[in-house]
Amino acid sequence: MLEALNFVTAHKTYFACFLSSLVLALVLTPLAGRLAGKLGAIDQPNHRKVHSAATPQMGGLAVYFALWLPILALYFWENAVNARLDAAWWNISIVAAAGGVMMLLGMLDDLKGLTATKKLLVQVPLAYLFASHIAHFQSITVPGIGSYELGAWGVPLTMLWVVGITNALNLVDGIDGLASGVAIVVAFTNSIIALISGNDFLAIVMLAMTGSCLGFLYYNFAPAKIFLGDTGSLFLGMTLATASVLTVSKSDIAASFLVAVLLLGYPVMDTLLAMTRRKIYGRPMFSADLGHIHHRLLAKGLDHPKASLAIYGLCGCFSLAALAMVLQNSAIRFCALLLLAGVVFAALRYIGFFKLLEPKVIQRQKANYLIAYHLGELFEAKLSLADDLKKIQALFRQACAEFGFSSLTLRLDPVLVRGDETGEMVWANPEAGQARHIPPSRTAKESFTARDGFLEVEYLYDRAELEDELAREYRMQMTRLTNSAALRIKELMPVLSRPSKESAVNLREQPAAGAEISTRESKVGGQEAR
Structure with missing residues (x-):
């Protein structure tokens, strides 16, 4: 107990950011819901959707400001952590700005509706500017195999990573509490790795994200009172993607790129499975379908809370494997990857993915x-x-x-x-x-x-x-x-x-013939994505 108290005291600035973001999210989320209602950003239940009542979107607004306002306050708080962050404020500004652009793009999508092509027209140039002028992956290290310099491939790989992760988190935002819960697991694990490696920049941002998403999850877990919307899922994806690149490109942790991939393993896996499924069946890559992992869990009879918790557990397995990669013990790394492969195989078999390949x-x-x-x-x-x-x-x-x-x-x-x-x-x-x-x-x-x-x-x-x-x-x-x-x-x-x-x-x-059209609640119990 004394050791835990000493740890908290030694890291009081980090915990202050976490708690501030948590409280701010609890306060700001209802306000974001009211704003969404006034602007008409309401997600109506229909054929493809799993919720049964009209629900406000744009919850990402609350998460964004709950994340960054405590960090902005830290800038004016003179202490040891602020001094160590002196060289990192530029990186913090970049991550905040990139996330802000995605938040505005997501707001426009929630209000007006944008095609995938229009969103990519913003995401790809932003990813290029980031990869070519700010930071990009320089090498890939795989334990037991070796390290490979990326050279000229570093920029396009980084662009693919940023755009892919941004949209991957958006794709998994299909049932109540899923995207925000996944972000909590990823951000908290990232903060642990950052504290171990002495990366104050990543630790502060990830702990603030953990707090803001946790506060939002109070309203977003099934039955959800508000959704992240593209306002939140795109911004969270961009923040996780850019922060991971800035960390990995300057990290001395062996297999750092693999750590980033494992941390975001669930959204990466779900996106790759969706692409594989659509390719096999000859469907457009950007077409909507009902084959995501959360859909298949619902089809197995799990309700929203159980499906979300099951996926949190799978994310936790990816996170434990990522933590194992930080250790310098090759045997532990190998065993962690082997166990993770077994868990993933069992999960895919349970949801019936391999039958689709017959x-x-x-x-x-x-x-x-x-x-x-x-x-x-x-x-x-x-x-x-x-x-x-x-x-x-x-x-x-x-x-x-x-x-x-x-x-x-x-x-x-x-x-x-x-x-x-x-x-x-x-x-x-x-x-x-x-x-x-x-x-x-x-x-x-x-x-x-x-x-x-x-x-x-x-x-x-x-x-x-x-x-x-x-x-x-x-x-x-x-x-x-x-x-x-x-x-x-x-x-x-x-x-x-x-x-x-x-x-x-x-x-x-005939004044009564359709004079009043009411919004019905869908009676579907179904397996469709938002």
Whole structure:
């Protein structure tokens, strides 16, 4: 006990930063939620999402300021740690600025929605400036094999690392508390390594990140009251990526690059598995799917808290292996890597990843996935040509028939309805859809409401736990069509919102026909990503 007290006393500045960030996150997170509500950054439940109620995003704002405000205060606090950090303030400013750019990019994505290409147009130049002018990997050391100088490959490898880690943390932000919990494990382990190696810069930043994410997790763990959003996941990914490069490029720890890879092992592994899966099945690399590790844990019957805790445990295994790499004992390093390989193999086998690599499965599923994806592209192309509501409604009927849904209800704001058009369309599949002859207890309704409240789509489908992966892919494509339809209707709104005389009469005679469109809570119990 006395030794622990002495340790805390000797490192009181570090713990002050940690506690300050923790308290600030607890205070700022509700404020970020209110701001998100006012700005309209609300994540609505729909076909692809695992939450069942409208939830504010942009929680990353609270995490960002909770992380950096205590460090800014430290700059004006004259003490021994501040003196040792004198040469590191430039690095701290770089990491804060890079994270700030990603936070602003994420805010724009949460508010307006950005494609992967648009986000890369910001991330890649930023990664290039960082790698070419600030710091980059210079060598790779693997225990038992040797060290290799990267030379000219150092800059492109660093760019790939920064962009990859930034987006990897965003990809794993799929269930309540996952991304923030992963960041806590990574940052805390990084802080231990930094204290061991005497790296004050990394220790301060990582302990502050641990505190800010821990305070945010109080609101973000299942059932989440607020999400990180891209505001938080992109900024956390960029901060972890740039901090690791600055540390590794100046580190005297053997196998330092391997330490960085192991620390971020879970998001790296999940991203590589997603890329492998999409390559095998012929899908675009940036397409959304339901095959991430957290999806498969949910499909195994785990609820959100258990799935998150299981992944925290896996991250802990990666972190223990990273700590073993800091030791100078080659036998311990080898055993740690061997044990980690066994844990990863067992985890992948449990979620059924290896079955996806079987030739029979690939042959059977690849054609079906390609057909589903290209059908989605076809309907999107047709949607871009639709110039009235009747054509949009007809496309929904065609899509539901192709994808095998049994029923569809589409409602529009009556302000947009003109002439002989109708604001509500109810359709039933005359063929045997996927929910045909299924008892009501085994089916569920899914609803999607556009952010501006002018479009609502509802359809009947087989419950998520009873679906196969192809059925979930069909629902993914319906999400795609619904989002595109909302955008297309928004483009047409100046034309649609000018009612003719006939539609004006129709509105007076039928004031209750869709006059109020409410946001339903999704009843899906499912395995979809946010």
